Amino acid sequence: xxxxxxxxxxxxxxxxxxxxxxxxxxxxxxxxxxxxxxxxxxxxxxxxxxxxxxxxxxxxxxxxxxxxxxxxxxxxxxxxxxxxxxxxxxxxxxxxxxxxxxxxxxxxxxxxxxxxxxxxxxxxxxxxxxxxxxxxxxxxxxxxxxxxxxxxxxxxxxxxxxxxxxxxxxxxxxxxxxxxxxxxxxxxxxxxxxxxxxxxxxxxxxx
Amino acid sequence: xxxxxxxxxxxxxxxxxxxxxxxxxxxxxxxxxxxxxxxxxxxxxxxxxxxxxxxxxxxxxxxxxxxxxxxxxxxxxxxxxxxxxxxxxxxxxxxxxxxxxxxxxxxxxxxxxxxxxxxxxxxxxxxxxxxxxxxxxxxxxxxxxxxxxxxxxxxxxxxxxxxxxxxxxxxxxxxxxxxxxx
Numbered sequence: 001x002x003x004x005x006x007x008x009x010x011x012x013x014x015x016x017x018x019x020x021x022x023x024x025x026x027x028x029x030x031x032x033x034x035x036x037x038x039x040x041x042x043x044x045x046x047x048x049x050x051x052x053x054x055x056x057x058x059x060x061x062x063x064x065x066x067x068x069x070x071x072x073x074x075x076x077x078x079x080x081x082x083x084x085x086x087x088x089x090x091x092x093x094x095x096x097x098x099x100x101x102x103x104x105x106x107x108x109x110x111x112x113x114x115x116x117x118x119x120x121x122x123x124x125x126x127x128x129x130x131x132x133x134x135x136x137x138x139x140x141x142x143x144x145x146x147x148x149x150x151x152x153x154x155x156x157x158x159x160x161x162x163x164x165x166x167x168x169x170x171x172x173x174x175x176x177x178x179x180x181x182x183x184x185x186x187x188x189x190x191x192x193x194x195x196x197x198x199x200x201x202x203x204x205x206x207x
Numbered sequence: 208x209x210x211x212x213x214x215x216x217x218x219x220x221x222x223x224x225x226x227x228x229x230x231x232x233x234x235x236x237x238x239x240x241x242x243x244x245x246x247x248x249x250x251x252x253x254x255x256x257x258x259x260x261x262x263x264x265x266x267x268x269x270x271x272x273x274x275x276x277x278x279x280x281x282x283x284x285x286x287x288x289x290x291x292x293x294x295x296x297x298x299x300x301x302x303x304x305x306x307x308x309x310x311x312x313x314x315x316x317x318x319x320x321x322x323x324x325x326x327x328x329x330x331x332x333x334x335x336x337x338x339x340x341x342x343x344x345x346x347x348x349x350x351x352x353x354x355x356x357x358x359x360x361x362x363x364x365x366x367x368x369x370x371x372x373x374x375x376x377x378x379x380x381x382x383x384x385x386x387x388x389x
Contacts, residue, residue: 033278041276049269059274070278135268142265161258162265167229182228189224193254202257202264 015080022079025070033073037066040083044090047163051094053139061097065090084169091155091173141198148191156181157188218247226251227258344369 018039024032044065049058068089076085146154152174159170167185171178193199218226218240225232226241233241241247 037276037278041272045272045276046266046269050265055270055272059272059276062272063274063276063278066276067278138264138268142261162262164262182232185228186221186224189227189254190221192258193220193224198261199257202260203253 018082019079022073022076022082026073026076026079028074033070036082040086041066043083043163044086047087047090047158048094050142050158050162052097057097061090061093065093068093081172084165084172087159087163087165087169088173091159137201141195141201145192145195145198148195149188150184152176153184153188153191156184157192160185217244223247223251223254227254 018036021032021036021039025036041062045058045062048061048065049055052058052061065086069086076082149157155174156170159165159173160167165173167178167181171181174181176184218237222233222237226237230238230241241251
């Protein structure tokens with residue numbers, strides 16, 4: 001077995017180092033896989049949270065994504081595609097979660113199925129009131145635009161502008177050609193431009 | 208779309224969108240215009256800033272995870288372990304089958320022995336009844352007529368009641384079907 005590549009937490013990891021870690025993890029090196037978890041768990045957790053807006057469920061799903069990745073990493077042929085491969089697992093898990101949630105909601109009354117709100121716990125420090133209002137307003141605006149986009153437009157829009165993935169990675173995640181991804185992105189952006197309230201919110205924040 | 212050269216119009220809105228998605232999808236002339244025209248560059252940058260801001264705010268407004276992700280407890284089962292498990296399960300099933308089969312066969316055998324014993328008991332009871340009849344063949348109704356239930360009937364009295372064929376040749380001959388006495 002090759003000696004483990006060690007990457008200090010919080011440090012920037014080069015593509016070569018990451019590819020090396022993925023190769024080692026693929027060969028069964030647990031330490032290498034743990035480092036990959038440290039590197040990507042934040043990205044995956046946020047990606048899931050943006051879509052389901054429930055902290056505890058997002059944590060569970062993140063855990064599940066990494067367990068699935070660990071079980072099947074030996075089948076990953078190209079180490080440099082680890083990130084998009086991981087995101088693809090996450091997208092599938094989120095879709096499964098939302099599908100099950102929809103099915104469950106059929107059998108629940110409206111009282112038992114409240115609108116998803118970001119979860120806060122009493123143990124957490126309460127953020128400033130203004131920050132809390134801005135936060136709720138932001139997610140409400142994002143939710144509003146999400147409703148105006150088709151499923152694919154929404155997915156590529158989120159992956160590009162919230163998860164900061166490039167077109168090539170998105171194409172691999174959604175299993176479409178780059179030109180198809182761009183077409184969906186174009187339509188999504190055109191709808192985003194018409195969202196005056198969200199754009200004003202963002203512009204105010206910029207200025 | 209049309210390109211301005213000093214007096215020509217700016218990039219259109221859809222070109223700006225296309226430039227935000229991928230700058231290289233614009234024609235060379237459009238790309239050149241974007242470099243030279245501060246107004247078009249500014250509208251592209253403004254849109255990019257809004258989108259980047261949206262990404263930053265999403266990250267800022269997402270709660271931090273309170274649990275560290277680990278896959279330590281979830282070990283992958285090797286195929287060898289699966290084989291071992293399957294083999295163990297098969298062995299246990301075989302033992303259960305053998306034990307159960309043994310009990311089943313034993314129960315069946317015990318069942319046949321039980322039937323035999325019951326037959327023997329019935330045969331013995333029948334023999335007892337026969338022996339009682341041999342000792343005293345008179346039915347209870349005749350014993351009641353006699354008036355003594357514990358009557359000890361001797362052999363002579365029984366011979367009187369039920370003579371043997373040797374002692375009653377006439378009766379015996381008379382009993383023969385179609386015989387003529389005189």
